[in-house]
Amino acid sequence: xxxPPQIQFLPDGRRLHMNHGPIDLIxxxxxxxxxxxxxxxxxxxxxxxxxxxxxxxxxxLRREASAINLRCGGSxxxxxxxxxxxxxxxxxxxxMAAVAxxxxxxxxxxxxxxxxxxxxxxxxxxxxxxxxxxxEHFTAGMVDDSQTQQRRRIAQQFGAAxxxxxxxxxxxxxxxxxxxxxxxxxxxxxxVLTPRAAMADAAATIIANAVDLPGDAAIIRVPANEIAPDxxxxxxxxxxxxxxxxxxxxxxxLANGSAVARELLHRGLIxxxxxxxxxxxxxxxxxxxxxxxxxxxxALDRSLTHA
Amino acid sequence: MADDAIRCDACPVLxxxxxxxxxxxxxxxxxxxxxxxxxxxxVLDRALTHGDALVxxxxxxxxxxxxxxxxxxxxxxxxxxxxxxxxxxxxxFIISSEVAGVDMVTVVTEGIFSYCGVKLKIDTDxxxxxxxxxxxxxxxxxxxxxxxxxxSQMLSLGGVRHLTGGxxxxxxxxxxxxxxxxxxxxxELSVDDGAKVVVQAGKxxxxxxxxxxxxxxxxxxxxxxxxxxxxxxxxxxxxxxxxHITGVLSQHQAGKMLGIPESGxxxxxxxxxxxxxxxxxxxxxxxxxxxxDDPLTIVSSFNPKFAWxxxxxxxxxxTGEQHAYFELDENLKPVEKELPAVLLESVSRIKxxxxxxxxxxxxxxxxxxxxxxxVTENPVKLTRxxxxxxxxxxxxxxxxxVWPGGGITLMVDVTxxxxxxxxxxxxxxxxxxxxxxxxxxxxxxxxxYMDRVRSLESVLKANDGRQxxxxxxxxxxxxxxxxxxxxxK
Numbered sequence: 001x002x003x004p005p006q007i008q009f010l011p012d013g014r015r016l017h018m019n020h021g022p023i024d025l026i027x028x029x030x031x032x033x034x035x036x037x038x039x040x041x042x043x044x045x046x047x048x049x050x051x052x053x054x055x056x057x058x059x060x061l062r063r064e065a066s067a068i069n070l071r072c073g074g075s076x077x078x079x080x081x082x083x084x085x086x087x088x089x090x091x092x093x094x095x096m097a098a099v100a101x102x103x104x105x106x107x108x109x110x111x112x113x114x115x116x117x118x119x120x121x122x123x124x125x126x127x128x129x130x131x132x133x134x135x136e137h138f139t140a141g142m143v144d145d146s147q148t149q150q151r152r153r154i155a156q157q158f159g160a161a162x163x164x165x166x167x168x169x170x171x172x173x174x175x176x177x178x179x180x181x182x183x184x185x186x187x188x189x190x191x192v193l194t195p196r197a198a199m200a201d202a203a204a205t206i207i208a209n210a211v212d213l214p215g216d217a218a219i220i221r222v223p224a225n226e227i228a229p230d231x232x233x234x235x236x237x238x239x240x241x242x243x244x245x246x247x248x249x250x251x252x253x254l255a256n257g258s259a260v261a262r263e264l265l266h267r268g269l270i271x272x273x274x275x276x277x278x279x280x281x282x283x284x285x286x287x288x289x290x291x292x293x294x295x296x297x298x299a300l301d302r303s304l305t306h307a
Numbered sequence: 308m309a310d311d312a313i314r315c316d317a318c319p320v321l322x323x324x325x326x327x328x329x330x331x332x333x334x335x336x337x338x339x340x341x342x343x344x345x346x347x348x349x350v351l352d353r354a355l356t357h358g359d360a361l362v363x364x365x366x367x368x369x370x371x372x373x374x375x376x377x378x379x380x381x382x383x384x385x386x387x388x389x390x391x392x393x394x395x396x397x398x399x400f401i402i403s404s405e406v407a408g409v410d411m412v413t414v415v416t417e418g419i420f421s422y423c424g425v426k427l428k429i430d431t432d433x434x435x436x437x438x439x440x441x442x443x444x445x446x447x448x449x450x451x452x453x454x455x456x457x458x459s460q461m462l463s464l465g466g467v468r469h470l471t472g473g474x475x476x477x478x479x480x481x482x483x484x485x486x487x488x489x490x491x492x493x494x495e496l497s498v499d500d501g502a503k504v505v506v507q508a509g510k511x512x513x514x515x516x517x518x519x520x521x522x523x524x525x526x527x528x529x530x531x532x533x534x535x536x537x538x539x540x541x542x543x544x545x546x547x548x549x550x551h552i553t554g555v556l557s558q559h560q561a562g563k564m565l566g567i568p569e570s571g572x573x574x575x576x577x578x579x580x581x582x583x584x585x586x587x588x589x590x591x592x593x594x595x596x597x598x599x600d601d602p603l604t605i606v607s608s609f610n611p612k613f614a615w616x617x618x619x620x621x622x623x624x625x626t627g628e629q630h631a632y633f634e635l636d637e638n639l640k641p642v643e644k645e646l647p648a649v650l651l652e653s654v655s656r657i658k659x660x661x662x663x664x665x666x667x668x669x670x671x672x673x674x675x676x677x678x679x680x681x682v683t684e685n686p687v688k689l690t691r692x693x694x695x696x697x698x699x700x701x702x703x704x705x706x707x708x709v710w711p712g713g714g715i716t717l718m719v720d721v722t723x724x725x726x727x728x729x730x731x732x733x734x735x736x737x738x739x740x741x742x743x744x745x746x747x748x749x750x751x752x753x754x755x756y757m758d759r760v761r762s763l764e765s766v767l768k769a770n771d772g773r774q775x776x777x778x779x780x781x782x783x784x785x786x787x788x789x790x791x792x793x794x795x796k
Contacts, residue, residue: 003317021318022331055319180333228331229312229323 007044016040020051023103030119042114043107050103061095062232076106083198086269087206094232101173101201104129127173129197137164140172142191169271171197175204182224182238186253187211193271203270211257211275218243245278254282313337316733344730382785383766384703385415385740386728398681403747404763406786410747414682421736423672424465425488429512430522430664434590435460436501443497447480452498458522470735482735488668489721489729508668509722515592521661523625527554528583530625535561537653544570545621550596558582571613575605595624602631609639621650627657674715682743688753690715698745701785703728704778725776744785
């Protein structure tokens with residue numbers, strides 16, 4: 001039985017929650033009341049068909065990016081493909097690596113082209129697209145819930161990112177083996193800031209995959225399709241469990257990830273990245289944008305908190 | 308499929324899910340080959356209901372808290388507990404707790420009901436459709452109009468014939484309709500050759516786009532009886548328009564008793580007894596559940612032998628929502644005038660005495676063999692134990708009515724159950740929570756799975772996504788000793 005898209009305000013009456021199948025968005029727009037209404041209306045209209053559009057192209061979008069014909073495809077599919085193509089020459093990647101960010105970007109764009117907003121965000125399960133007008137900024141908290149039982153939803157903040165209008169970043173995404181999507185690496189969380197959300201999604205995936213100790217037998221890896229038969233990763237082993245690591249192993253794994261993050265930084269694909277592994281955090285890029293919470297008194301914007 | 312993976316159809320992604328895994332959304336999963344919703348397992352907490360400060364789970368200081376109510380304040384419901392179908396194996400949770408010195412057992416399972424449906428009571432006098440008419444949702448037949456009740460139209464929805472006996476789409480739409488109604492969501496229904504009605508448990512129905520506000524105070528005749536004294540001396544004739552029985556004050560027994568003179572009014576329809584008329588018009592959604600908008604269409608004439616110029620006539624519907632006031636001219640033709648203030652009060656009083664119109668949704672289902680087999684190795688003993696009131700049956704902690712006769716066929720008011728208590732499987736069939744609570748001794752006697760009994764403490768300790776919700780204040784506490792029960796030897 002098909003469940004239609006579910007759209008409702010959260011109990012605070014400000015944030016809009018839109019859900020359809022695996023897509024789960026939290027949206028908030030700031031500005032004039034009438035403009036906010038217009039923006040939400042446009043976001044809802046765009047959201048109503050997004051999943052159907054994606055599903056109609058799903059077999060294509062689960063293929064390796066380099067093998068896909070770019071010309072056909074809906075607007076979300078094109079965003080996905082554009083985000084992963086810069087990586088496809090060096091590694092196996094499918095457009096699905098950018099699906100969450102691309103959806104966030106698409107909905108945000110529908111809202112900002114329909115209304116005049118001071119700020120807005122679309123948070124698609126931790127992949128966030130931002131809109132800022134002159135003089136505005138967002139603060140995003142980065143949390144680590146790996147140390148506690150996930151079910152209890154007790155999370156510790158390990159960093160905060162302040163994004164100003166003058167910064168290039170408009171997309172935030174997080175990837176790690178504990179997340180909803182599969183990871184080939186062992187990072188608990190890699191958070192990336194990029195100019196666009198779809199790229200953040202793809203880049204976080206690539207960097208998190210690189211935070212790894214290749215060949216370490218203590219890390220449990222299982223072919224992706226043994227867990228999810230129709231997964232785009234096919235038989236590629238994905239991380240299912242990571243033992244406690246000694247500090248040397250942690251440094252090695254983080255260094256492997258940092259090398260990839262630096263390369264993406266030099267290619268201009270990302271603005272900054274924070275790599276988090278068993279309590280250690282490595283920050284690459286604009287350190288001004290990614291701060292440890294103790295170094296700043298910026299309030300944590302809970303609505304942007306993501307794990 | 309050889310690997311027992313199943314195709315989830317909850318959204319267009321159509322994930323292919325292996326046993327024990329979830330789909331891309333993390334909300335639907337493959338549990339023993341069945342697609343199930345994996346929302347958190349719900350436990351009722353009395354402290355939350357009473358608004359007391361929350362106490363930590365199993366705090367030692369709770370051994371004696373001075374409360375007269377004894378027994379655990381936490382009841383584990385079947386919502387999200389999982390199911391036994393189609394394997395004949397013990398229920399997912401069999402929980403022991405001590406209540407007033409007696410060891411009690413609650414067997415907790417989610418039942419998959421193909422034989423189930425919803426009895427829908429819609430408080431309205433408006434005609435929704437003829438008895439036996441087909442009720443549709445999204446164009447698919449999902450039930451029928453059944454015998455109406457006082458002030459209410461009744462629909463019977465679902466049932467195995469619509470769920471699995473028709474086309475695939477009929478089954479899917481029926482399941483969706485039942486699920487939405489049971490989970491307190493609104494549903495639009497249309498009756499063949501009848502009305503369109505939007506219904507939602509605990510909310511007023513919307514009939515053909517108009518929100519119903521009140522139930523009628525009584526039939527037209529009863530209304531005459533109730534208000535005759537208040538009208539006496541202020542008016543010469545009152546007609547209470549009603550699709551069932553239209554009442555005429557001067558001819559009605561109540562009017563006669565008060566010595567109200569004959570007015571000579573001639574009303575259409577079939578006279579039942581003096582002052583009481585059947586079928587004054589066709590059923591409809593206007594005045595008193597008839598199809599008339601102009602009340603004078605049911606008055607054929609005034610007999611000049613009795614009527615007089617200036618005669619004052621009030622016409623009113625059984626809910627007081629419609630009313631009109633007339634005076635006869637010299638040709639004995641009624642002329643509409645403004646309602647005198649002195650009569651306004653009686654019209655408002657009719658309205659005041661009408662209760663708010665509501666939709667009530669009762670889930671009704673029969674516990675099948677496999678569900679009962681999840682409780683005991685000898686299912687018929689469970690049936691007998693329920694019949695003998697030794698075993699208490701609840702749905703999500705809500706009290707149920709168990710039908711007399713064979714089997715365990717129960718009805719429950721869905722508004723007494725926690726939110727989103729119902730799920731579905733693609734069979735299609737509804738998934739409803741069922742709990743059986745009984746003394747441990749009785750559980751052993753009826754062949755229960757004694758080796759599967761776990762303490763409440765151990766269930767609550769295993770922190771796997773259990774959600775504590777307040778118990779519904781109107782429900783008897785599922786673990787409270789039954790009223791009038793005596794300790795059994």
